[in-house]
Amino acid sequence: MKSKVIELIDIKRNFIVGDETVHALRGISFSIEEGEFVTIMGSSGSGKSTLLNTLGCLDTPTSGEYLLDGVAVKSMSKPQRARLRNKKIGFVFQNYNLLPKTTAIENVELPLMYNPEVGAAERRQRAIDALIAVGLGDRLEHKSNQMSGGQMQRVAIARALVNNPSVILADEATGNLDTRTSFEILVLFQQLHSEGRTIIFVTHNPEIALYSSRNIRLRDGHVVEDKVNPNVLSAAKALAELPKTDDD
Amino acid sequence: MNFTNLFKIAFRALINNKMRAFLTMLGIIIGVASVITMIAIGQGSKVSIQKQISEMGSNIIMIHPGGDMRGGMRRDPSEMQTLKLTDYQALRDECVFVSAISPNVTSSGQLIAGNNNYPSSFTGVGIDYLKIRQLTVESGEMFTEADIQSSAKVCVIGKTIVDNLFPDGGDPIGKVIRFNKVPFRVIGVLKSKGYNSMGMDQDDIVLAPYSTVMKRLLAVQHLQGIFASALTEGMTDNATDEISTILRRTHKLTADEEDDFTIRSQQELSNMLNTTTDMLTMLLACIAGISLIVGGIGIMNIMYVSVTERTREIGLRMSVGARGIDILSQFLIESILISITGGLIGVMLGCGASIAVKFIANWPIYIQPWSIILSFGVCTFTGVFFGWYPAKKAAALDPIDAIRYE
Numbered sequence: 001m002k003s004k005v006i007e008l009i010d011i012k013r014n015f016i017v018g019d020e021t022v023h024a025l026r027g028i029s030f031s032i033e034e035g036e037f038v039t040i041m042g043s044s045g046s047g048k049s050t051l052l053n054t055l056g057c058l059d060t061p062t063s064g065e066y067l068l069d070g071v072a073v074k075s076m077s078k079p080q081r082a083r084l085r086n087k088k089i090g091f092v093f094q095n096y097n098l099l100p101k102t103t104a105i106e107n108v109e110l111p112l113m114y115n116p117e118v119g120a121a122e123r124r125q126r127a128i129d130a131l132i133a134v135g136l137g138d139r140l141e142h143k144s145n146q147m148s149g150g151q152m153q154r155v156a157i158a159r160a161l162v163n164n165p166s167v168i169l170a171d172e173a174t175g176n177l178d179t180r181t182s183f184e185i186l187v188l189f190q191q192l193h194s195e196g197r198t199i200i201f202v203t204h205n206p207e208i209a210l211y212s213s214r215n216i217r218l219r220d221g222h223v224v225e226d227k228v229n230p231n232v233l234s235a236a237k238a239l240a241e242l243p244k245t246d247d248d
Numbered sequence: 249m250n251f252t253n254l255f256k257i258a259f260r261a262l263i264n265n266k267m268r269a270f271l272t273m274l275g276i277i278i279g280v281a282s283v284i285t286m287i288a289i290g291q292g293s294k295v296s297i298q299k300q301i302s303e304m305g306s307n308i309i310m311i312h313p314g315g316d317m318r319g320g321m322r323r324d325p326s327e328m329q330t331l332k333l334t335d336y337q338a339l340r341d342e343c344v345f346v347s348a349i350s351p352n353v354t355s356s357g358q359l360i361a362g363n364n365n366y367p368s369s370f371t372g373v374g375i376d377y378l379k380i381r382q383l384t385v386e387s388g389e390m391f392t393e394a395d396i397q398s399s400a401k402v403c404v405i406g407k408t409i410v411d412n413l414f415p416d417g418g419d420p421i422g423k424v425i426r427f428n429k430v431p432f433r434v435i436g437v438l439k440s441k442g443y444n445s446m447g448m449d450q451d452d453i454v455l456a457p458y459s460t461v462m463k464r465l466l467a468v469q470h471l472q473g474i475f476a477s478a479l480t481e482g483m484t485d486n487a488t489d490e491i492s493t494i495l496r497r498t499h500k501l502t503a504d505e506e507d508d509f510t511i512r513s514q515q516e517l518s519n520m521l522n523t524t525t526d527m528l529t530m531l532l533a534c535i536a537g538i539s540l541i542v543g544g545i546g547i548m549n550i551m552y553v554s555v556t557e558r559t560r561e562i563g564l565r566m567s568v569g570a571r572g573i574d575i576l577s578q579f580l581i582e583s584i585l586i587s588i589t590g591g592l593i594g595v596m597l598g599c600g601a602s603i604a605v606k607f608i609a610n611w612p613i614y615i616q617p618w619s620i621i622l623s624f625g626v627c628t629f630t631g632v633f634f635g636w637y638p639a640k641k642a643a644a645l646d647p648i649d650a651i652r653y654e
Contacts, residue, residue: 053648056567058566058567058647058648058651059648078571078572079571079572079573082566082569082570082571082572082574083569083571085567085568085569086568086569086570087569091567091568093564093651097560097563097564097651099264099561099564100264100561101264102260102264106260110564110565110568111568111569113253113256113257114253114565114568114569114570114571114574115569116250116253159568163568163569
């Protein structure tokens with residue numbers, strides 16, 4: 001039995017907007033084991049952003065309990081959660097969020113800059129390793145404005161990998177990319193999955209779910225579907241079958 | 249949190265925005281440079297005035313007859329005849345806080361030598377006068393006690409007199425000059441002292457034995473003044489008290505009578521001038537200080553804009569594990585770096601400008617070490633003070649909102 005990386009127990013999250021209380025999450029329970037590639041889907045307003053914030057320790061639930069690697073997050077202070085994010089979570093955002101005018105290495109080094117246990121030499125080496133792992137070994141010193149969208153997202157993935165997190169949280173990570181580049185990124189995620197990484201991919205694109213090992217669907221703050229994908233498609237194969245165009 | 253890392257982060261952020269960082273710095277640079285230059289100019293004039301005063305003899309004490317009421321009419325002090333030679337002798341013999349003392353009588357008129365003439369005044373003094381006024385005889389010699397005893401018709405003259413009476417450059421020693429028809433033999437020439445801070449020509453001077461001036465030129469029994477020198481500058485007050493006591497006794501003044509003489513010391517003058525120049529320095533420093541504050545507000549302004557502009561970056565940093573305190577420190581370090589770098593450049597620029605003023609405008613300049621420390625301290629404080637609020641704002645951002653900020 002693999003260990004549970006994430007365990008949600010009856011998570012509720014209410015927002016107070018003016019006089020009204022908005023129930024974004026209305027009692028969500030599931031757990032994710034190590035090495036799973038989970039897509040969380042739902043239309044806008046389904047609560048998936050709130051769930052992502054909660055999973056990413058950016059937000060705390062109104063009630064319920066969230067265990068990340070067995071650690072109870074709800075009672076933690078803001079600085080403690082920052083520490084936890086630094087060690088256990090790697091974020092990949094839709095709009096990459098790289099530091100401007102900064103080289104790939106420096107961008108990837110960023111999480112380690114906030115980890116006092118990692119020295120300068122080790123930090124650099126780990127950044128280089130992470131960039132090689134995402135296939136950017138030849139673009140270490142390129143600045144963020146000298147790279148294409150796909151390359152920038154690879155840098156962002158390398159940044160998410162560099163602290164060796166328990167879970168990688170991807171928020172619409174292919175949303176800003178064209179079809180071909182999207183598949184390239186999906187190939188990379190599948191590769192990371194095969195290496196044993198735990199990946200949670202939040203998206204509204206149902207196609208992505210075909211390439212993940214498990215799919216959770218949200219609606220109005222509830223989990224309406226949670227099923228293991230018995231027939232995981234290969235993104236690499238799909239990429240190869242894409243029609244070649246001159247633009248690529 | 250590792251301080252070196254934070255420092256690196258802040259430094260990189262500044263390097264990425266060189267132009268903006270420089271423009272922000274400019275306010276601090278100008279502020280610090282102007283504080284240093286202004287204080288250097290102010291203190292320079294103070295030092296130069298002090299130097300001139302001490303050249304005139306900083307421990308000098310001047311005793312003059314006081315104005316007095318005679319039959320209900322206040323009389324001009326110079327008409328008073330209360331200071332006598334006996335007062336001088338009493339002071340000379342009794343004073344302990346006085347190192348040198350000389351009577352002073354003056355007669356003005358026309359000096360004639362050959363076919364040159366020059367309007368000046370004869371000053372009758374004792375031998376100590378040279379010591380009191382810090383004069384030195386350059387060539388020839390000073391008159392002696394014997395000359396005073398015999399009321400000898402000899403004189404020692406200053407550079408201006410030499411230039412006007414002996415324009416062809418001949419040695420004036422041994423020559424005879426006539427003053428109001430009385431012939432005097434020149435026995436010495438004084439070393440030139442130039443103009444003093446009040447614009448008076450200190451070389452326009454003819455010294456003769458006081459007895460000669462009193463008997464042969466003025467035919468008077470009273471003195472116009474007595475000049476004395478305190479043992480040290482610090483003992484000036486003791487010396488004036490002592491002189492006052494002795495003069496009150498010799499003038500037989502009762503306890504309820506006012507002094508019929510006035511004692512003034514150079515120290516008063518020097519204090520007065522110091523107050524004036526200190527005020528000038530303060531004024532200049534205030535103006536410069538205001539520009540330093542404006543520079544600080546510039547930092548705050550830019551840091552504020554910077555926080556808004558970099559909201560996404562802040563959100564990202566938070567999501568990868570930066571705590572509020574890390575963000576606060578980063579922005580604070582950025583503003584301190586800006587102000588310290590600006591301060592350093594400002595110090596260099598200020599010193600450079602001071603030296604430039606010295607050479608170009610020929611103003612006396614005195615760069616005060618405390619002004620450098622002060623302005624540098626103030627600008628560091630400015631960095632912290634004005635950087636604090638924007639940094640606080642950055643640290644308080646919610647990572648969820650910040651990361652999606654457009």
